[in-house]
Amino acid sequence: MEQIVALLVGALVAAAVYLMLSRSIVRFLFGLVLISNAANLVIFAAGGLTLGAPPLVPEGADAPPALVANALPQALVLTAIVIGFGLFAFALALVYRAYTALGTTDSDEMRIAEPDERKTKTPQQPADADPPQRTLEAAE
Amino acid sequence: MSWLLTIPIALPFLTAVAAYLTRERPAAGWISVIGSAALLAASAALMAAVLRDGVVAGQMGAWPAPFGITLVADLLSAVMVVITAITALAVAIYALGDRSIAQERLGYHALFQVLIAGVTGAFLTGDLFNLYVWFEVMLISSFGLLVLGGSKAQLDGGIKYVALNLVSTILFLTGIGLLYGMTGTLNMADLAITLPQVENQGLVTIVAMLFMIAFGMKAAVFPLFFWLPASYHTPAFSVSAVFAGLLTKVGVYALIRMFTLVFTADVGFTHTILLWVAGFTMVTGVLGAAAQQDFRKILSFHIVSQIGYMILGLALLTPLAIVGAVFYLVHHIIVKANLFLVSGVANRLTGSTDLGRIGGLYASAPLLAILFLVPAFSLAGFPPLSGFWAKYVVVKASLDAEAWILAAAALVVGALTIYSMTKIWAEAFWKPHPDGITPRLSAIPARDRAFLIAPIAGLAVLTCIIGLAPEPFVQFAERSAEQLLDPTAYVTTVLGPEALGSVDVARLAVPK
Numbered sequence: 001m002e003q004i005v006a007l008l009v010g011a012l013v014a015a016a017v018y019l020m021l022s023r024s025i026v027r028f029l030f031g032l033v034l035i036s037n038a039a040n041l042v043i044f045a046a047g048g049l050t051l052g053a054p055p056l057v058p059e060g061a062d063a064p065p066a067l068v069a070n071a072l073p074q075a076l077v078l079t080a081i082v083i084g085f086g087l088f089a090f091a092l093a094l095v096y097r098a099y100t101a102l103g104t105t106d107s108d109e110m111r112i113a114e115p116d117e118r119k120t121k122t123p124q125q126p127a128d129a130d131p132p133q134r135t136l137e138a139a140e
Numbered sequence: 141m142s143w144l145l146t147i148p149i150a151l152p153f154l155t156a157v158a159a160y161l162t163r164e165r166p167a168a169g170w171i172s173v174i175g176s177a178a179l180l181a182a183s184a185a186l187m188a189a190v191l192r193d194g195v196v197a198g199q200m201g202a203w204p205a206p207f208g209i210t211l212v213a214d215l216l217s218a219v220m221v222v223i224t225a226i227t228a229l230a231v232a233i234y235a236l237g238d239r240s241i242a243q244e245r246l247g248y249h250a251l252f253q254v255l256i257a258g259v260t261g262a263f264l265t266g267d268l269f270n271l272y273v274w275f276e277v278m279l280i281s282s283f284g285l286l287v288l289g290g291s292k293a294q295l296d297g298g299i300k301y302v303a304l305n306l307v308s309t310i311l312f313l314t315g316i317g318l319l320y321g322m323t324g325t326l327n328m329a330d331l332a333i334t335l336p337q338v339e340n341q342g343l344v345t346i347v348a349m350l351f352m353i354a355f356g357m358k359a360a361v362f363p364l365f366f367w368l369p370a371s372y373h374t375p376a377f378s379v380s381a382v383f384a385g386l387l388t389k390v391g392v393y394a395l396i397r398m399f400t401l402v403f404t405a406d407v408g409f410t411h412t413i414l415l416w417v418a419g420f421t422m423v424t425g426v427l428g429a430a431a432q433q434d435f436r437k438i439l440s441f442h443i444v445s446q447i448g449y450m451i452l453g454l455a456l457l458t459p460l461a462i463v464g465a466v467f468y469l470v471h472h473i474i475v476k477a478n479l480f481l482v483s484g485v486a487n488r489l490t491g492s493t494d495l496g497r498i499g500g501l502y503a504s505a506p507l508l509a510i511l512f513l514v515p516a517f518s519l520a521g522f523p524p525l526s527g528f529w530a531k532y533v534v535v536k537a538s539l540d541a542e543a544w545i546l547a548a549a550a551l552v553v554g555a556l557t558i559y560s561m562t563k564i565w566a567e568a569f570w571k572p573h574p575d576g577i578t579p580r581l582s583a584i585p586a587r588d589r590a591f592l593i594a595p596i597a598g599l600a601v602l603t604c605i606i607g608l609a610p611e612p613f614v615q616f617a618e619r620s621a622e623q624l625l626d627p628t629a630y631v632t633t634v635l636g637p638e639a640l641g642s643v644d645v646a647r648l649a650v651p652k
Contacts, residue, residue: 020307025299032306039314046321073320076269080313083276087309090283091302097287098295113297113374 005045012038025095025105032091036084040077047073142198144189145211145264147182148221151175152228152257160250169236172249176232179256180225183218190218195623195633197266205266205634206327212266212634215620216466220263220393223473226602227385228256230595231378234481237584237591239488240376246288248376254281255382262390266634268316268326271394275312275358279305282387285379286371297371304367308357315350322347329634331402332627341405348403348410355398358391361451362420365444369428372443373436373493377484380436384443385477389469392450396465399454400624407457414455419549422448426556435483435493435568438560439476442519445553446472449534452546461537462621467614468534471518471526471606478515478599482508485592486568489579495564500573505581507593509569514600516561518607521554526606529614 012034019031050069057064099105102112155175159168189196190213197212199205213221232252258278265271287298320326322343323334338344357364368388372380395414403410425445432438450472453465483493485508490498502509518525521532531554538547573579581589606613623629 025303028303032303032310035307036310036313039310039317042314043317043320046317048321073317076316076320079269079273083273087276087280087306090280091306094283094287094295094298094302097290098299101290101292101295107299110296110299113293113300114370 001049001051002045005041005049009038009041009045012041023107025098025107025110028107029088029091029095033088036080036088040080040084043073043077043080047076142200142211144182144186144196145198145213146200148179148186148225148260149211149257149264151179151182152253152260155179156250156253156257159253160247163245163247163250168249169232172232172235172253173229175253176225176229176256179260180222180229183221183225183260186213187218187222189213190215195629197633205636206325206330209270210266210327210329210634211264212329212630213264214623214630215616216393216396216624217263219466219470219616219620220389221260223470224256224259224263224386226599227382227473227477228252230477230481230599231382231385233591234381234484234595235378235591237588238376238378238484239588240289240378240484248285248288248379251281251284251288252379252382255285255386259386259390263393266328268319268328268331272309272312272316275309275390278387278390279309282383285383286375288379289376291374293374297374301367301371304357304364308354308364311350311357312354315347315354318343318347318350327634328397328401329627329631332631333635335402336405344403345406345409348399348406349413351398351403352395352410352413355391355394356417358388359395359447359451360388360391360444361417361447362424362444365421365425365447368444369437369440372440373434377480377487381477381480381484384439384480385473388443388447389473392447392454392465392469395451396454396462396469396624400457400462401627401630411455411457414451415543415546418448418452418455419546420448421445421451422549422553426553426560429560430556430563433495435486435495435498435564436480438495438564439479439483442557442560443476445557446476446519448553449531449550452538452550453534456537456541456543457625458537458541459618459621459625460533460540462624463614463617464530464533464537466617466620466624468530470613470617471530471603474599474602474606475515475518475527478596478603479512479519481592481596481599482512482515485581485596486512488584488592489581490568490573490577495567497574498568498579499571500569500577500579502569503572504578507581511593511596511600512565512569514603516564518603520557520561524607526603526610528607529610533614533617 016031016035016038019027022028047070053068055064055068055071102110152175155171159171162168162171195212195214197210200209200211255278258274258281261274262271262278265274283302286301287294316326322338323331325331325334335344360368372383399410422445425441425448429438429441432441450465450468453461453468486501487493489505492498518527521527535547535550538550
């Protein structure tokens with residue numbers, strides 16, 4: 001059982017790394033989703049897999065039967081999924097916003113925060129990146 | 141006792157809620173200041189308790205360790221919380237006069253306070269999964285703060301920041317999963333006991349490497365620092381000051397904690413890697429800064445370079461080196477946050493942070509020039525400022541450990557730091573403004589001026605105090621280093637005195 005999950009994790013990580021090496025930030029994001037699910041599966045599998053024995057205490061008993069699945073990794077994975085969901089929702093919104101503002105999803109063309117020195121030497125200066133920060137008190 | 145540990149985490153959250161509810165009104169900024177001042181008081185109370193008792197621990201929900209979540213403060217945690225509160229207060233006051241916060245009504249003050257809550261939580265937790273949660277709290281609020289203005293540069297920098305930090309988070313999570321699989325516990329004190337009993341020590345080292353990469357990315361060490369200079373010069377000035385002061389230092393703190401308490405089995409392997417990382421971080425950071433022509437970009441690369449000194453202290457793992465790392469950590473937060481605050485005022489006066497397009501600050505704003513010189517010289521390591529003692533201890537430790545190359549690198553990097561600082565001085569302060577503007581401080585409205593200058597002056601005074609009277613601070617760092625290198629007190633406070641019963645105490649202490 002663990003071996004199957006381990007192979008699955010390997011496949012997910014391989015696919016994720018392939019996607020994340022792409023210049024397109026949308027593909028990068030998909031890679032991130034895959035690798036985070038791989039991480040969740042690692043927690044799940046590392047905690048030990050128990051087939052068909054939910055960690056429930058039968059009615060009338062004080063303790064669960066002899067062999068039950070470990071509930072803690074499940075709780076950890078659940079927390080990680082919830083946090084991951086929030087982060088990806090933000091990342092997706094950010095990528096969309098960046099696409100509408102910068103007009104590209106190619107990370108090579110995103111050179112506003114770190115302009116390419118060779119290109120900025122030419123007269124074609126990039127439009128000023130962040131006008132709201134330039135409050136020119138002295139010029140008033 | 142546990143209220144002492146929970147209040148520094150709960151207070152910023154409460155402040156955040158109050159600040160969010162009043163986000164449309166100027167009161168939000170004041171709520172943030174009051175909340176930060178209360179946090180400073182709470183952290184001082186915690187510090188007093190830690191100084192008295194050594195280590196303070198509290199079990200959340202009264203679940204005994206290692207089953208519940210433990211909050212624990214030793215000297216290192218306590219001083220980090222105090223310094224977080226000082227930075228938060230300084231930046232909260234500065235934010236009252238900072239016009240570069242473009243979208244205050246979107247909840248800047250609330251996000252700022254959540255960030256502070258995440259940082260203090262990360263410093264106080266004694267549970268690895270809980271540390272992951274605090275990292276996420278910190279991360280999501282820093283994402284929001286970074287792109288709040290919505291400018292193109294912020295979105296561009298934000299993408300890189302978000303992408304690389306999420307990768308590091310996932311590595312951290314994977315490491316947690318594997319560690320749990322090996323030991324069945326995630327309590328750090330418990331891990332310190334159970335990890336040496338794991339049969340497959342090779343696997344422990346591999347997991348240690350996962351953690352080193354994850355925290356190293358947060359701490360912006362070579363070769364994982366590329367997100368930092370890509371993003372730190374884009375947000376509002378108050379935001380970049382708090383990022384520069386605190387965020388990378390949480391990564392350094394996590395590295396120090398994990399590689400003195402938990403992963404000490406194969407010091408020869410892990411800490412040798414850290415040693416090389418430290419050297420390359422120092423050198424690449426300072427060389428990157430030398431190539432920059434922007435006030436904040438230079439400072440951003442210097443964060444990277446200075447992180448190298450702290451990692452060097454950790455990597456040498458001698459008592460003196462750890463003293464240096466702790467001292468450096470505290471000194472650096474104050475100085476670096478202050479320099480970013482100064483860059484904000486310089487931008488306000490001259491209209492840019494591009495060194496080619498500004499100037500004339502020395503002639504027209506001499507007060508700002510002096511307030512820049514204090515943290516700048518401290519960063520470069522001029523006596524008698526705080527940076528001198530920090531560098532002195534780290535360099536002395538590396539000479540004692542006969543790490544000649546690294547000691548030489550540390551000294552050369554210090555000299556190159558002076559080069560960068562003099563470049564800022566010559567361009568922004570000394571030469572006349574290219575547009576003929578005389579950027580006077582009196583051009584800023586009196587109210588804004590007070591809020592901008594007061595925190596800068598306060599942090600500069602603190603730098604001078606640490607520099608002129610370093611003895612109590614060094615003694616404190618020595619006590620803290622003792623605790624870090626011999627975690628017996630830490631472990632017994634968390635797990636109870638009987639926890640060490642069967643374990644050889646000597647195995648816990650870091651091998652000499």
